[in-house]
Amino acid sequence: MNISLDQLSTFGREVFRQAGLNQANATIATDALVAADSWGIHTHGLKNLGGYVKRLNAGGINPLGQPRVTAEGPAWARVDGDASLGMIGSTFAMQQAIRKATASGIGFAGLCNSCHFGAAGCYASLAADEGMIGIAMCNDTPTVTVPGARGPVLGSNPIAYAVPAGEQLVLLDIATSTVAGGKVFSAAALGESIPEGWIVDEQGRPATDPSTFPGKSTLTPMAAHKGYGLALLVEILSGVLTGAAVAGGVLSYAYEDPSKPTNHGASFVAIQIEALMSRTEFDKRMQSLINEIKNAPKVTGVQHILIPGEREQKCKSKALEEGVNLPDDVWAKLIEVSEFSGIDLPVD
Amino acid sequence: MNISLDQLSTFGREVFRQAGLNQANATIATDALVAADSWGIHTHGLKNLGGYVKRLNAGGINPLGQPRVTAEGPAWARVDGDASLGMIGSTFAMQQAIRKATASGIGFAGLCNSCHFGAAGCYASLAADEGMIGIAMCNDTPTVTVPGARGPVLGSNPIAYAVPAGEQLVLLDIATSTVAGGKVFSAAALGESIPEGWIVDEQGRPATDPSTFPGKSTLTPMAAHKGYGLALLVEILSGVLTGAAVAGGVLSYAYEDPSKPTNHGASFVAIQIEALMSRTEFDKRMQSLINEIKNAPKVTGVQHILIPGEREQKCKSKALEEGVNLPDDVWAKLIEVSEFSGIDLPVD
Numbered sequence: 001m002n003i004s005l006d007q008l009s010t011f012g013r014e015v016f017r018q019a020g021l022n023q024a025n026a027t028i029a030t031d032a033l034v035a036a037d038s039w040g041i042h043t044h045g046l047k048n049l050g051g052y053v054k055r056l057n058a059g060g061i062n063p064l065g066q067p068r069v070t071a072e073g074p075a076w077a078r079v080d081g082d083a084s085l086g087m088i089g090s091t092f093a094m095q096q097a098i099r100k101a102t103a104s105g106i107g108f109a110g111l112c113n114s115c116h117f118g119a120a121g122c123y124a125s126l127a128a129d130e131g132m133i134g135i136a137m138c139n140d141t142p143t144v145t146v147p148g149a150r151g152p153v154l155g156s157n158p159i160a161y162a163v164p165a166g167e168q169l170v171l172l173d174i175a176t177s178t179v180a181g182g183k184v185f186s187a188a189a190l191g192e193s194i195p196e197g198w199i200v201d202e203q204g205r206p207a208t209d210p211s212t213f214p215g216k217s218t219l220t221p222m223a224a225h226k227g228y229g230l231a232l233l234v235e236i237l238s239g240v241l242t243g244a245a246v247a248g249g250v251l252s253y254a255y256e257d258p259s260k261p262t263n264h265g266a267s268f269v270a271i272q273i274e275a276l277m278s279r280t281e282f283d284k285r286m287q288s289l290i291n292e293i294k295n296a297p298k299v300t301g302v303q304h305i306l307i308p309g310e311r312e313q314k315c316k317s318k319a320l321e322e323g324v325n326l327p328d329d330v331w332a333k334l335i336e337v338s339e340f341s342g343i344d345l346p347v348d
Numbered sequence: 349m350n351i352s353l354d355q356l357s358t359f360g361r362e363v364f365r366q367a368g369l370n371q372a373n374a375t376i377a378t379d380a381l382v383a384a385d386s387w388g389i390h391t392h393g394l395k396n397l398g399g400y401v402k403r404l405n406a407g408g409i410n411p412l413g414q415p416r417v418t419a420e421g422p423a424w425a426r427v428d429g430d431a432s433l434g435m436i437g438s439t440f441a442m443q444q445a446i447r448k449a450t451a452s453g454i455g456f457a458g459l460c461n462s463c464h465f466g467a468a469g470c471y472a473s474l475a476a477d478e479g480m481i482g483i484a485m486c487n488d489t490p491t492v493t494v495p496g497a498r499g500p501v502l503g504s505n506p507i508a509y510a511v512p513a514g515e516q517l518v519l520l521d522i523a524t525s526t527v528a529g530g531k532v533f534s535a536a537a538l539g540e541s542i543p544e545g546w547i548v549d550e551q552g553r554p555a556t557d558p559s560t561f562p563g564k565s566t567l568t569p570m571a572a573h574k575g576y577g578l579a580l581l582v583e584i585l586s587g588v589l590t591g592a593a594v595a596g597g598v599l600s601y602a603y604e605d606p607s608k609p610t611n612h613g614a615s616f617v618a619i620q621i622e623a624l625m626s627r628t629e630f631d632k633r634m635q636s637l638i639n640e641i642k643n644a645p646k647v648t649g650v651q652h653i654l655i656p657g658e659r660e661q662k663c664k665s666k667a668l669e670e671g672v673n674l675p676d677d678v679w680a681k682l683i684e685v686s687e688f689s690g691i692d693l694p695v696d
Contacts, residue, residue, distance in 0.1 A: 073623050075423035076453035105424035106456040106617075110624060133584070148653040149644040161581050170584070172577035204647035223570040229520035229656040232641075233509050236481070236518070240633045241624055247640050269454075275421050276458060276589055285588045292595050293580075296497040299552035305496040308577040 001331065002323035007346045009034050011334070012046055014343045016085075019056040020063030025088050032087035036119035037326070038319045039312035041173065043182025044119035047330040050337045051254045052085060052116075058258035060251075061085055061115050067092040075104040078242065079111045083261040086117030086253075090136070090266055094123040097270040098130050105275035110242035111266040116140065116253035120160030121173030121312070127270040128162035128169055131279060135161045138266035139239040141252040144177040144219040146228040150204035152218045154247055156180050157234035162309070164273075165286035171309030176231040177219040184213045189329035214255070238265040349679065350671035355694045357382050359682070360394055362691045364433075367404040368411030373436050380435035384467035385674070386667045387660035389521065391530025392467035395678040398685045399602045400433060400464075406606035408599075409433055409463050415440040423452040426590065427459045431609040434465030434601075438484070438614055442471040445618040446478050453623035458590035459614040464488065464601035468508030469521030469660070475618040476510035476517055479627060483509045486614035487587040489600040492525040492567040494576040498552035500566045502595055504528050505582035510657070512621075513634035519657030524579040525567040532561045537677035562603070586613040 012030035017023065029052075037045035055061040065084025069077050077096040081089030093111040100107025117123070120136040127134025140155030158180070160173035175181075179198050187194045188210035199217040201207040207217050221227030239246035244265025251262040273282050294305050326334070338345040360378035365371065377400075385393035403409040413432025417425050425444040429437030441459040448455025465471070468484040475482025488503030506528070508521035523529075527546050535542045536558035547565040549555040555565050569575030587594035592613025599610040621630050642653050674682070686693040 071624070074452040075448075075455075076619075076623055078624055100423075104422040104452050106454055107423075108454040108619060133589075146641065146644070146653060148646055148650040149641075150647040151645050153641055153644045153653075159578075163581075163584055170580070172574075172581065174574045174577060178571070222574055223526070225656070226520075226522045226570055229522060230507075232518070232656060233511075233520065235637065236511055236634070237619075240630065240637060241481075241619075241621065243625065246633060246637050271424075271456060271585075271589075273589065275424055276419070276426055277591065282588065285594060286584070289583065289588060289594050293494065293497075293501055296494070296501045297499050298496055299498040302496040305494060305501075308573070308580060 002325050003346070004323040005034055005038055005319055008037060008046060008324065011343065011345055012049060015049055015053060015337060015341055018341055018343060019053050025084070028091050029085045029087040032091060032118050032122040035122045035125070037324055038316040039119070039121070040315035041119050041121070041312070042327055042330045043180060043186060045330070047333045048116070048118065050333055050340070053337065053341070055115070055253060055258045060258045060260050060262065067111070069096060072096070075100045075106055076108045079109055081111055081114035083113055083115070086115040086138070086264060086266070087122070089114040090117040090123050090138070090268070091126065093266065094126045094134065094136065094268040094270070097268040098127055098132060101132055101270035101272040105272050107270045109268045110237070111268070112242040112244035112263065113261065114244065114264045114266055115262045116264060117266055119173055120158040121162065121171050123268055124160040124162035124173070125169065125171060128164040131164055131273060133161065133163050133271040133273060135159070135269040136266065137234045137238055138264055139235050139244065139246070139250055140264065141250045141256070141262070142248055143181050143214050144221055144231065145200060145204070146221060147225050150200070150202065152214070154228070154231045154235055155250060156219060157231040157238070159230065159234060163286070165290060166283045168290070168307070169309050169313055170286070170307060171312055176222055176227045176234060178222045178227070179219070181214065181219060184210045184219070186327070186329055188213065189332070237267040242267060350673050351694065352671040353382055353386055353667055356385060356394060356672065359691065359693055360397060363397055363401060363685060363689055366689055366691060367401050373432070376439050377433045377435040380439060380466050380470040383470045383473070385672055386664040387467075387469070388663035389467050389469070389660070390675055390678045391528060391534060393678070395681045396464070396466065398681055398688070401685065401689070403463070403601060403606045408606045408608050408610065415459070417444060420444070423448045423454055424456045427457055429459055429462035431461055431463070434463040434486070434612060434614070435470075437462040438465040438471050438486070438616070439474065441614065442474045442482065442484065442616040442618070445616040446475055446480060449480055449618035449620040453620050455618045457616045458585070459616070460590040460592035460611065461609065462592065462612045462614055463610045464612060465614055467521055468506040469510065469519050471616055472508040472510035472521070473517065473519060476512040479512055479621060481509065481511050481619040481621060483507070483617040484614065485582045485586055486612055487583050487592065487594070487598055488612065489598045489604070489610070490596055491529050491562050492569055492579065493548060493552065494569060495573050498548070498550065500562070502576070502579045502583055503598060504567060505579040505586070507578065507582060511634070513638060514631045516638070516655070517657050517661055518634070518655060519660055524570055524575045524582060526570045526575070527567070529562065529567060532558045532567070534675070534677055536561065537680070585615040590615060
């Protein structure tokens with residue numbers, strides 16, 4: 001059952017409009033979510049619309065929130081998200097990082113008073129659209145343990161980057177946990193078990209039942225102390241340095257009192273390639289690196305070595321032509337929102 | 349068998365002086381290596397002195413090399429390492445990032461024409477010494493495979509960060525491979541086998557004999573596609589964007605013709621905390637985060653949850669008091685250098 005990106009966007013915008021957002025903000029928020037769906041990252045796309053709307057209706061997210069710069073310098077800005085949707089504050093904050101990078105070569109923007117921002121890659125790619133290298137990250141309510149602990153300590157604190165390379169987009173968007181919580185939720189919704197290593201139980205022992213998450217199990221950090229260390233950097237740059245809530249202070253946008261702001265933090269970096277090197281030279285050097293990786297000897301049975309973002313770009317091209325084939329659990333969520341809001345969900 | 353940090357420094361400086369470096373550069377290079385040893389990161393400390401001296405003597409590293417800024421803007425600088433030791437170019441480049449961050453809030457410095465830089469954490473910590481958040485990374489000759497490939501494709505491309513938190517230093521220094529190559533070399537030198545998962549053989553199958561590395565085995569990326577993606581970001585920021593050699597173009601400082609420059613690249617970011625937030629507030633917020641992590645419920649048998657860098661700081665305090673207890677393989681390397689150079693290796 002396919003749905004076109006335009007139809008998805010129309011649905012998202014109308015739902016957000018009904019929840020009180022103005023047209024501009026409804027479009028910004030929808031664009032970020034539909035971008036994730038177009039890349040096949042359905043755990044962070046319109047699937048979460050219902051959760052956002054619930055908070056918008058209850059007041060924990062301010063439908064009239066308008067992010068603003070509260071302090072700035074030549075290459076940095078602090079942004080207050082005004083308790084608006086995470087997608088709105090994050091898009092605005094990355095635009096500030098891009099503005100600073102345009103003037104100074106590199107720009108950093110720290111965002112507080114925000115909410116769950118969806119897919120980090122959406123914001124990183126905004127910089128790439130401007131011919132820049134973009135990096136985006138955010139903190140989240142704790143769902144991930146750290147070495148030695150037996151409960152949640154830090155969020156899944158994702159990091160994404162995007163680099164333009166000619167017509168190609170190199171894009172990585174990863175949780176610093178072994179897998180993102182969304183993958184565990186999807187497995188639970190689909191009734192599947194999950195591989196050992198993704199979660200641990202309340203005693204810190206390996207567990208495989210996704211339905212225990214997040215109450216009775218915890219995500220593991222990717223590569224043990226390495227993922228812990230990277231998650232902590234994300235927490236410092238996105239939470240500590242921005243004035244947002246930190247670690248256990250960040251509320252879950254999905255599980256906690258929807259009338260309270262979650263106060264997520266996020267941070268964004270843009271690097272202006274042309275400050276350091278002409279785009280022609282950079283693209284040539286990127287192409288040479290990409291060729292070298294793709295031409296490496298392959299293990300038996302492998303036809304192609306993928307560059308990060310290649311799968312997402314192919315997915316998007318296909319989605320633009322044929323529409324998106326949403327997984328069942330995502331459809332179920334969209335149908336719920338459609339029924340609740342009375343807004344039709346158009347289907348091809 | 350203990351040796352004091354001062355004695356180690358004296359030995360390092362004299363060896364570098366004999367190899368033709370001036371006093372200032374001999375001190376800079378030694379400081380970076382001894383810092384790694386003081387933290388217990390012996391794989392990236394003075395152990396590698398012999399390898400550096402071999403290249404200095406053969407001309408692949410220029411003993412008279414003096415790094416310089418070749419282009420700069422408000423928040424960025426491009427640095428040419430002049431084929432000097434990696435420690436010299438990297439210290440200079442991080443100083444430029446700090447200078448830019450002082451002026452603009454954040455600074456980026458890209459370094460080309462450098463060499464193996466030792467422990468990335470040394471440069472990140474230079475920024476922390478100035479009350480800034482420091483990030484350091486570099487590319488290296490390929491020793492790590494990527495998903496789908498069966499030989500080396502990218503370097504172990506380390507990432508380090510350092511954050512000052514009151515009197516404490518939060519410090520992470522990790523290879524983007526499952527483990528750094530140096531750990532495999534150490535196991536080989538000590539005649540130990542290594543756990544499955546660190547390396548794969550020429551067909552891409554798991555292997556456990558460290559003596560096969562690097563000729564007949566390859567490191568694995570940490571957390572599969574996640575480590576691959578992060579290594580690629582390091583390669584882009586440190587190699588592609590700086591004008592340095594990229595991936596297979598980077599020579600091994602240890603294995604390849606010592607008369608040729610290796611042309612490693614590296615990149616450095618400094619973020620001025622006080623631009624965004626007072627140090628008092630930042631320290632308070634950091635302390636609260638650290639307390640929250642340390643007070644988390646622990647798995648049975650664990651007394652303390654470690655903060656990244658805590659082990660290194662304890663190691664350094666102990667080294668300052670009692671000297672360093674170098675592992676046997678490091679001693680063996682230092683004795684070799686002492687015999688080769690005729691410079692005495694003082695022992696307590």
